[in-house]
Amino acid sequence: MDSQLRDVKWPTNPYPGLRFYRETDAALFSERDDNVRQCAESLLRFGVKILLLQGSSGAGKSSFLRAGLIHYLRQDPERRSLFLGGDDHTIRCTADPLPQISQALTNAVDSGAIIVREVAEECSNDVCMLVDREVRDGVCNRLRALADCPRRHLAIGLADALLDICGQLPGKLVLVLDQAEEVLTRDTGDPEIREVSAAFFFFLEKVYLLNIDVRIIISLRTEYYGRFRDELRISDARLSDRPKRGGVEPYLLRSIRDKEALLRVLSLPTTAKHKDPDGRLRSVYNFTFNPGVREEILDDLLRSYPVGSVTPVLQVICSALYSCLTEQKRVITQADFHSLGRVDGIMKTYVHDVVTEAARSTRSEADQWYALLYSLVSRQGGGTLVSLTESVEELEKRARDEKIEGDVRSAFFELSHGRRPLLRGEPSERPRYFSLQHDVLATALVRWKLTHTERLERQKAERKSKRKVLGVIAFVVAIAAMAIMQIGWRSNDLLRVKETLVTGRNSLASFAPRGNFRQSLALLLANLDATDHADTIYEWLVRGNEPLHDASVTVLRQTLGRMPSLTGQYLAAGLDAAGGQVALLEQGGRSIAIVALPSGYDYAQVPVVKRLALPASPANNPNGNFSPSVGFVDQLGPVALVAGYAYFWDEQGKPVTRNLRNMLPEVVRGAVFPRYDFVGGKLLITAGTFSSSDTYDLSLVYVDADALRSETALPTKRVIQSLTRLSFGPVFSPSIELPATFAYLYEGGERAAADYSDLISRHYQRLVSNSGPSPAAGLDLYVGRVDGIDAPNHISVAALSATSGPGRRQTVGASFVLGKDAILFKSVEPSLYLFDVPAMLSSASDNVAPLQIKFVPPQDPLQTKQSGPEDLRLVSGLTPWTAPPLTGVSIDGRLRAAWAAPRGLWVVENSHVHPDVALALPRLSGPLMSGDTGGTKLQFTRDGNLLLLLQQRDFRNPLSVRIWDLRQGRTDWLRQASLSRLKDTACELIKRSTADTAFFSEPEAVIYQLRAATPSCLS
Known part of the structure; x- marks a missing residue:
C-alpha cells in the first residue's frame, strides 16, 4: 500500500472528492x-466471527x-477469503438491512458471483464449481419465499442459507x-422499526451460535459502538468455549x-509513475x-476544521x-488556491453550485434546497454531525x-450521480434511500443554517x-394629520x-x-408643460401629474398623425x-423646390429633392392677368408659369423661357x-365668359411638351356653351385611360326620371340661387370629351324641390378617380357614389346606376x-x-377617397370584401x-401615400400648401419617437404655418387657461 513504483492501474482522477475510495x-x-x-x-x-470496525464520522471507514x-x-491467495460480488463486495446497511443481505446473497449464488482471487479466474461464471446447483436453487427459492415474511423468519432463513x-x-x-449505525438511528420506538432492528441482531447471534464458517465485517460510527454491543447480546455465559469477547x-x-x-496523502498523485510502451x-x-502551496492548504484546513x-x-x-x-498549465499555485476562496470558499462553492443547479432545475430557490438537505443532518452526542438516511418518499x-x-426525484438522482454529488443513493441504480454523500457536508450545511438563521434574525431585528x-x-404623522x-x-x-382642464x-x-x-398643438404643448411637473406636494406624492402627462403624450402622437407632415406658404404648388x-x-x-416623401x-x-432657379422676369411685362402656377408636363418635368411666361429646364438643367x-x-x-391647371401631364388653361343673358361659355387650351418646345400658337376648344345654373366649373380627368375627358354638375330644368336620382336631401336650398321656377328641378351629372363630336351625356343624380323651405346651402362635388375610369360624387350625405365613366359615355338611356359606398x-x-x-x-x-375639394385614387382595386369637411379632410377606403363600405384609415381617429x-x-x-391640399382664399393672399404622409411607417415613427422629438416636430409644424393659421385670441387663451396665446416654442 505504500507509495512504491509498481505496475498498477491508476484511476482517472487523482482525487475522488467526497466519493469514497473503491478497490480500483x-x-x-x-x-x-x-x-x-x-x-x-x-x-x-x-x-472471531464479527469484526466491528468503528471510527468517527469522516475517518474513512467506507474507503478503508x-x-x-x-x-x-x-x-492474499493463502487466506482464501471469498466476497459477494456487486457494489465493491459491500452491503450498505439501511434501517432494514436483512432484505439487503438476502438480495445480495441471492444475486451472488444465482449468478456465481462469490469472488475469491484464484477461484474467480476460473469459476466466477460457473457457480456450480463453488456450490452444488441443488443447494444453490434451494437457497435462492427459500430466500425469495421469505422476502415478505416477518423479519425474524428471514433472519433464521439467512443463517440457514449461509450454513x-x-x-x-x-x-x-x-x-x-457498511454504515450499520443506521439500524440504530432509525429506531425511534416504532414497533415495526424496532422489530426490524431486533431481527438484524438476532441474525448476527444465529450466525455466531451456529458456528457458520463466515466472517462478518460491520462498520459503524464510534458513538454507536456501545449501543450496538448492547444490542448484540453474545457473551461467554452462553458458550464457554468461545473467546473472551464472544467472537466479536x-x-x-x-x-x-x-x-x-x-x-x-496530498502529494501521492504527483509522484505516481507508469511505464509507457x-x-x-x-x-x-x-x-x-x-513550493509552499501544500503546506498553506494543510494549515488552512486544520485551522478551519x-x-x-x-x-x-x-x-x-x-x-x-x-x-x-x-x-x-500543470502547476497548482497559491493564486489558484486563493482565487477559489481557500478551504472555506471551496467547500461553500462546492455545495452552493450543486444546490443552485438543483434549485434551477426545479424552479425554486437555493435556500429551499439548503433547508431540505439540512433536514438530513443529525447532531449526535458530543456535537458530532452525521447524516441521516431517508426514503425518497419522505424527501x-x-x-x-x-x-x-x-x-424532485430526478433532482435527487442528479445530486447522487453528478460530477460533484451531495447525496448518496441506495441502491445506486434506482435509489430508494438517500443520505448525504459524506458527513463532512453536514458541517457545510450547519454553517449555512447558522448564517441563514443569523440573516433571518438580523432581518427580524431590522423589521422590529x-x-x-x-x-x-406614526405618532408625529397623527399629530400633523389634521393639518x-x-x-x-x-x-x-x-x-x-x-x-x-387637461x-x-x-x-x-x-x-x-x-x-x-x-x-x-398649442393646447397639447400647454398640457405637456402643465403636467411635466407636480404643482403641489400632494400631486407629487400621488404622482397625479404622471397619468395626465402620459395621456397628453398619447393624444399628441395620435393628432400629429392627422396633421400635415409638411406645410408652408408658396406662390404656387x-x-x-x-x-x-x-x-x-x-x-x-425666383426658384422652384421639388419635394418628395423621404x-x-x-x-x-424639408425633403427637397432639388431646386431649380428661374431667370428674372422681362421688364415692362404686359401679362397682368396671369396668376403664378407650377406643375409637371410629361417629357419636360416641372414647368412654372410666372407673369405670362412659361419656364422649363432642359437636360443640362438650364432654364428655357417661353412667352x-x-x-x-x-x-x-x-x-x-x-x-x-396641370392635368394628365399637360398644362390645361380654361377661360370662362358670361353673356348678357347670364349664360356661361367655357373654352380651354391643352399645352403639351411639343407645344412648349416649338412655341407655336395653340388651338382652343369650347366645351360648354350657353349654360346657366352652374355652381362651379368642370373637372377634368387626370388619367391616361380617360384623356381629355371632363365632367360638371348642372342644375337643369325637369329632372330625369331615375329611381336613384335622389342622392341629395330635398330639405336644402337650391345649389344655385334663383335657378328657375320649376317645381321639380333636377341636378344632372354631365360627362363628355374635349375633342368629341357628340354632346356630353348626362344622368340625373338628384331631385330638388322648388318649394323647399330655407335651410343650409348644400355643397355637392364630383371628381375623376385617379387610376380608374370612374367619377366620384359626394354631397352632404355620409355616402359616396361611384359612376362608371365608359358606361355613361356609351349609355343611350341616361340611366347608369352608381355604386353607393357608405x-x-x-x-x-x-x-x-x-x-x-x-x-x-x-x-x-x-x-x-x-370645385369642392374631393379626390379619389384606385389602389389595387380599392378606392381611397378624400374630401373637405367642416373639421378637416376625411380620408376613407373601401375593401375588396366590402366594396360598398368605406372606413377611415386605421390610424386615423378623426379627419385630417x-x-x-x-x-x-x-x-x-x-400610390395614395401622399395627399396634397392647396388653400387660398383669394388671389391677393398667399397659397397655403398642406402635405400629408399617409404611409404606415409615419404612424409607427410617431408611436416610437421620443417626447423631445415629438415636441420638436410640433414646434416645427407651428413655425412653418405661422403666417397662414391663427392661434387663439386673448379671450380664448383666458378661457382655456393658456399662459400665453402663443406657444413657448415661438417665443
Missing part, C-alpha cells in the same frame, strides 16, 4: 497499511473497507456491512490529522504544486484545484413542505427596529381641476372643431401624381381670370359625441367657381386637420 483506487489509498494488516489479522483470528481491507484480503453455502465454499465467506472483535479506525501524513517511466497525472476528520475535505480541496489545470414530502416544485421608527413617525388632511383635500380639489384640452385638441392644427413629387414655387418667384419619416428638414401669352388664342388672353366614421375615445352627418358633409371651395375649412385643390399621388 487502491493505488492512491495511503497511510493505512498498518491498520489494514492489523484489521485483517483480527478478522481471521480463530474464533473497499480500497484497503477488501483489496488486501483479495490479493448450506459456506460448507461447500473453498474458503471463508466474508460479508461486509472491535477495531478502532482513527482519523488522520497528522500534518506529515496529510502531506503525503517504450518502457520509460512517465508521470501518471503530470502535475505538481508550487480543528476537530474531527479532515481527509474528505482535503480531497474536495485538491479535486477543485486539480480541475483548474489545463493542458498548458419528496419534505420538498413539497419547502414549496419546491418540479421533478423599523416598526419602532414607524411608530414614532395635512386639510391641505390634502384642497390639493386633491386642485388636482381634480387640473385633470378636468382632459378638456386634450379632447378639444383631438376634436379640432375648425381643423386648426396650430390651436390643437403642383403635384406629379405618378412620380410622387410636389413642385413648390417659392416666395419671390425614405424616413422625420420631417425636421405663353403669345401662344394663346384671343379668347383666353382676353379672359378676366383664366385658370391654369362611410362609417371612426370612434374617437376622447369624445363623448361621435361624428354625425354634419361632420361628414362636403364643404365648398375657398374661392368662387372652384387642414388648418382652415375647405380648399382650392385636393390630390392624391398614384
Whole structure:
C-alpha cells in the first residue's frame, strides 16, 4: 500500500472528492497499511466471527473497507477469503438491512458471483464449481419465499442459507456491512422499526451460535459502538468455549490529522509513475504544486476544521484545484488556491453550485434546497454531525413542505450521480434511500443554517427596529394629520381641476372643431408643460401629474398623425401624381423646390429633392392677368408659369423661357381670370365668359411638351356653351385611360326620371340661387370629351324641390378617380357614389346606376359625441367657381377617397370584401386637420401615400400648401419617437404655418387657461 513504483492501474482522477475510495483506487489509498494488516489479522483470528470496525464520522471507514481491507484480503491467495460480488463486495446497511443481505446473497449464488482471487479466474461464471446447483436453487427459492415474511423468519432463513453455502465454499465467506449505525438511528420506538432492528441482531447471534464458517465485517460510527454491543447480546455465559469477547472483535479506525501524513496523502498523485510502451517511466497525472502551496492548504484546513476528520475535505480541496489545470498549465499555485476562496470558499462553492443547479432545475430557490438537505443532518452526542438516511418518499414530502416544485426525484438522482454529488443513493441504480454523500457536508450545511438563521434574525431585528421608527413617525404623522388632511383635500380639489382642464384640452385638441392644427398643438404643448411637473406636494406624492402627462403624450402622437407632415406658404404648388413629387414655387418667384416623401419619416428638414432657379422676369411685362402656377408636363418635368411666361429646364438643367401669352388664342388672353391647371401631364388653361343673358361659355387650351418646345400658337376648344345654373366649373380627368375627358354638375330644368336620382336631401336650398321656377328641378351629372363630336351625356343624380323651405346651402362635388375610369360624387350625405365613366359615355338611356359606398366614421375615445352627418358633409371651395375639394385614387382595386369637411379632410377606403363600405384609415381617429375649412385643390399621388391640399382664399393672399404622409411607417415613427422629438416636430409644424393659421385670441387663451396665446416654442 505504500507509495512504491509498481505496475498498477491508476484511476482517472487523482482525487475522488467526497466519493469514497473503491478497490480500483487502491493505488492512491495511503497511510493505512498498518491498520489494514492489523484489521485483517483480527478478522481471521480463530474464533472471531464479527469484526466491528468503528471510527468517527469522516475517518474513512467506507474507503478503508473497499480500497484497503477488501483489496488486501483479495490479493492474499493463502487466506482464501471469498466476497459477494456487486457494489465493491459491500452491503450498505439501511434501517432494514436483512432484505439487503438476502438480495445480495441471492444475486451472488444465482449468478456465481462469490469472488475469491484464484477461484474467480476460473469459476466466477460457473457457480456450480463453488456450490452444488441443488443447494444453490434451494437457497435462492427459500430466500425469495421469505422476502415478505416477518423479519425474524428471514433472519433464521439467512443463517440457514449461509450454513448450506459456506460448507461447500473453498474458503471463508466474508460479508461486509457498511454504515450499520443506521439500524440504530432509525429506531425511534416504532414497533415495526424496532422489530426490524431486533431481527438484524438476532441474525448476527444465529450466525455466531451456529458456528457458520463466515466472517462478518460491520462498520459503524464510534458513538454507536456501545449501543450496538448492547444490542448484540453474545457473551461467554452462553458458550464457554468461545473467546473472551464472544467472537466479536472491535477495531478502532482513527482519523488522520497528522500534518506529515496529510502531506503525503496530498502529494501521492504527483509522484505516481507508469511505464509507457517504450518502457520509460512517465508521470501518471503530470502535475505538481508550487513550493509552499501544500503546506498553506494543510494549515488552512486544520485551522478551519480543528476537530474531527479532515481527509474528505482535503480531497474536495485538491479535486477543485486539480480541475483548474489545463493542458498548458500543470502547476497548482497559491493564486489558484486563493482565487477559489481557500478551504472555506471551496467547500461553500462546492455545495452552493450543486444546490443552485438543483434549485434551477426545479424552479425554486437555493435556500429551499439548503433547508431540505439540512433536514438530513443529525447532531449526535458530543456535537458530532452525521447524516441521516431517508426514503425518497419522505424527501419528496419534505420538498413539497419547502414549496419546491418540479421533478424532485430526478433532482435527487442528479445530486447522487453528478460530477460533484451531495447525496448518496441506495441502491445506486434506482435509489430508494438517500443520505448525504459524506458527513463532512453536514458541517457545510450547519454553517449555512447558522448564517441563514443569523440573516433571518438580523432581518427580524431590522423589521422590529423599523416598526419602532414607524411608530414614532406614526405618532408625529397623527399629530400633523389634521393639518395635512386639510391641505390634502384642497390639493386633491386642485388636482381634480387640473385633470378636468387637461382632459378638456386634450379632447378639444383631438376634436379640432375648425381643423386648426396650430390651436390643437398649442393646447397639447400647454398640457405637456402643465403636467411635466407636480404643482403641489400632494400631486407629487400621488404622482397625479404622471397619468395626465402620459395621456397628453398619447393624444399628441395620435393628432400629429392627422396633421400635415409638411406645410408652408408658396406662390404656387403642383403635384406629379405618378412620380410622387410636389413642385413648390417659392416666395419671390425666383426658384422652384421639388419635394418628395423621404425614405424616413422625420420631417425636421424639408425633403427637397432639388431646386431649380428661374431667370428674372422681362421688364415692362404686359401679362397682368396671369396668376403664378407650377406643375409637371410629361417629357419636360416641372414647368412654372410666372407673369405670362412659361419656364422649363432642359437636360443640362438650364432654364428655357417661353412667352405663353403669345401662344394663346384671343379668347383666353382676353379672359378676366383664366385658370391654369396641370392635368394628365399637360398644362390645361380654361377661360370662362358670361353673356348678357347670364349664360356661361367655357373654352380651354391643352399645352403639351411639343407645344412648349416649338412655341407655336395653340388651338382652343369650347366645351360648354350657353349654360346657366352652374355652381362651379368642370373637372377634368387626370388619367391616361380617360384623356381629355371632363365632367360638371348642372342644375337643369325637369329632372330625369331615375329611381336613384335622389342622392341629395330635398330639405336644402337650391345649389344655385334663383335657378328657375320649376317645381321639380333636377341636378344632372354631365360627362363628355374635349375633342368629341357628340354632346356630353348626362344622368340625373338628384331631385330638388322648388318649394323647399330655407335651410343650409348644400355643397355637392364630383371628381375623376385617379387610376380608374370612374367619377366620384359626394354631397352632404355620409355616402359616396361611384359612376362608371365608359358606361355613361356609351349609355343611350341616361340611366347608369352608381355604386353607393357608405362611410362609417371612426370612434374617437376622447369624445363623448361621435361624428354625425354634419361632420361628414362636403364643404365648398375657398374661392368662387372652384370645385369642392374631393379626390379619389384606385389602389389595387380599392378606392381611397378624400374630401373637405367642416373639421378637416376625411380620408376613407373601401375593401375588396366590402366594396360598398368605406372606413377611415386605421390610424386615423378623426379627419385630417387642414388648418382652415375647405380648399382650392385636393390630390392624391398614384400610390395614395401622399395627399396634397392647396388653400387660398383669394388671389391677393398667399397659397397655403398642406402635405400629408399617409404611409404606415409615419404612424409607427410617431408611436416610437421620443417626447423631445415629438415636441420638436410640433414646434416645427407651428413655425412653418405661422403666417397662414391663427392661434387663439386673448379671450380664448383666458378661457382655456393658456399662459400665453402663443406657444413657448415661438417665443
